[in-house]
Amino acid sequence: MPVISPALELSDRVGAWKARWGIGRMSYLVPAGVYALGSPTPDDPVLVTANYKMCYDLVRRELAGRNVWLLILETHGINVWCAAGMGTFGTEELATRLEITRLATVVRHRTLILPLLGAPGVSAHEVLARTGFSVAFAAIEARDIPRYLDGGMRTTAAMRELTFTFRERLVLVPVELVTALKGSVWIAPPLALAASWREGHFSPAAALPALLAYTGAIAAGTIAAPLALPWLPTRSFAVKGAVAGVLWSLLFLAATGWRGLPAAATVLLVTAFTSFLTLNFTGSTPYTSPSGVKREMRLSLPLMTGGLAAGIGCWIAAALR
Amino acid sequence: MKGFSHLANVATLALDREACSGCGACVEVCPHQVFALRDDKARIVDRDRCMECGACRTNCPAEAITVDSGVGCAGGMINEWLDGILPGRRRGGGCC
Numbered sequence: 324m325p326v327i328s329p330a331l332e333l334s335d336r337v338g339a340w341k342a343r344w345g346i347g348r349m350s351y352l353v354p355a356g357v358y359a360l361g362s363p364t365p366d367d368p369v370l371v372t373a374n375y376k377m378c379y380d381l382v383r384r385e386l387a388g389r390n391v392w393l394l395i396l397e398t399h400g401i402n403v404w405c406a407a408g409m410g411t412f413g414t415e416e417l418a419t420r421l422e423i424t425r426l427a428t429v430v431r432h433r434t435l436i437l438p439l440l441g442a443p444g445v446s447a448h449e450v451l452a453r454t455g456f457s458v459a460f461a462a463i464e465a466r467d468i469p470r471y472l473d474g475g476m477r478t479t480a481a482m483r484e485l486t487f488t489f490r491e492r493l494v495l496v497p498v499e500l501v502t503a504l505k506g507s508v509w510i511a512p513p514l515a516l517a518a519s520w521r522e523g524h525f526s527p528a529a530a531l532p533a534l535l536a537y538t539g540a541i542a543a544g545t546i547a548a549p550l551a552l553p554w555l556p557t558r559s560f561a562v563k564g565a566v567a568g569v570l571w572s573l574l575f576l577a578a579t580g581w582r583g584l585p586a587a588a589t590v591l592l593v594t595a596f597t598s599f600l601t602l603n604f605t606g607s608t609p610y611t612s613p614s615g616v617k618r619e620m621r622l623s624l625p626l627m628t629g630g631l632a633a634g635i636g637c638w639i640a641a642a643l644r
Numbered sequence: 645m646k647g648f649s650h651l652a653n654v655a656t657l658a659l660d661r662e663a664c665s666g667c668g669a670c671v672e673v674c675p676h677q678v679f680a681l682r683d684d685k686a687r688i689v690d691r692d693r694c695m696e697c698g699a700c701r702t703n704c705p706a707e708a709i710t711v712d713s714g715v716g717c718a719g720g721m722i723n724e725w726l727d728g729i730l731p732g733r734r735r736g737g738g739c740c
Binding site for chain 1: 677699705720
């Protein structure tokens with residue numbers, strides 16, 4: 324059985340940083356199985372988490388100075404929350420992993436401590452019926468584990484309440500940004516080409532303002548809107564994003580002095596794009612429901628498409644004049 | 645969740661109070677405090693906070709809870725929709 328340390332090395336920190344920036348994020352994992360942290364006895368607690376390395380690192384770091392068993396489930400490198408939603412951090416995998424690792428022969432007690440956000444996938448009563456182990460959903464955040472263990476394994480109200488603080492939103496920004504920039508491979512070149520076409524010939528310098536407007540729209544949708552989320556108006560992500568887009572386009576117009584059709588094209592295109600990017604951020608928030616996102620998409624995607632078409636129309640009209 | 649709420653009146657969450665045994669598992673697993681125990685049975689105290697994760701349904705021994713659960717992610721839904729109209733489409737890596 325592997326014996327592990329709670330200390331995070333430089334390579335662990337670099338690995339977490341790379342995952343946050345979307346570098347090798349889908350293959351950042353540790354092998355599933357039972358690990359010994361410190362020198363646990365058969366009476367020491369068992370904590371269960373996913374095999375996304377960031378989950379494993381967060382949990383073991385919080386367990387410094389303790390003797391515990393870690394049971395790592397095979398979620399194919401996906402975090403607890405997403406894996407529970409997909410069912411891979413689930414009853415079936417937990418029961419199978421208990422069998423493979425023969426955990427019942429390793430520990431004398433029959434209690435498993437799970438992250439609360441694993442509950443969508445793990446049915447505590449089914450696990451008990453199938454394996455004889457009772458499941459305790461301890462807390463949402465790994466940082467609450469020490470208090471949970473020291474407080475007689477009791478979950479306080481605060482430990483089971485989700486938060487979405489500025490800092491928690493900030494760590495999500497890099498992946499949003501990188502994903503949008505990857506998509507730009509398909510959008511930016513034709514945009515630059517179209518923008519540089521002036522009076523029958525190409526003048527590359529003319530592409531710069533268009534690329535600036537575009538880059539700003541990406542920043543508004545993937546950095547500004549997520550960070551300013553609670554302060555942007557309405558509950559709708561599409562509207563929040565549209566507001567961020569309008570603000571950025573007004574700033575851009577003030578700087579460039581564009582008027583008339585080019586200005587209208589900028590506002591329409593930037594707003595539609597920023598609104599879409601912000602709607603996409605629903606996937607990273609811990610409070611939007613599929614029904615809510617579906618309704619938002621039904622209402623806003625036609626408007627975004629309309630805005631896009633109208634923006635292109637204004638642009639063509641301006642070019643033809 | 646303090647300071648955040650998404651669209652109102654959309655969640656598909658429903659609780660059959662007749663079937664509820666009052667074990668309180670839903671109260672314990674819900675990360676948005678949608679349930680509370682009243683008169684020895686669970687009660688939905690704020691449906692609009694529900695994000696349809698399905699933790700309550702999965703952990704209800706009495707099978708008293710129904711919810712059309714899933715991941716509330718626009719990217720994932722667009723991917724599913726594209727898979728529907730473009731069979732055999734290759735997907736890049738991504739969580740949904």
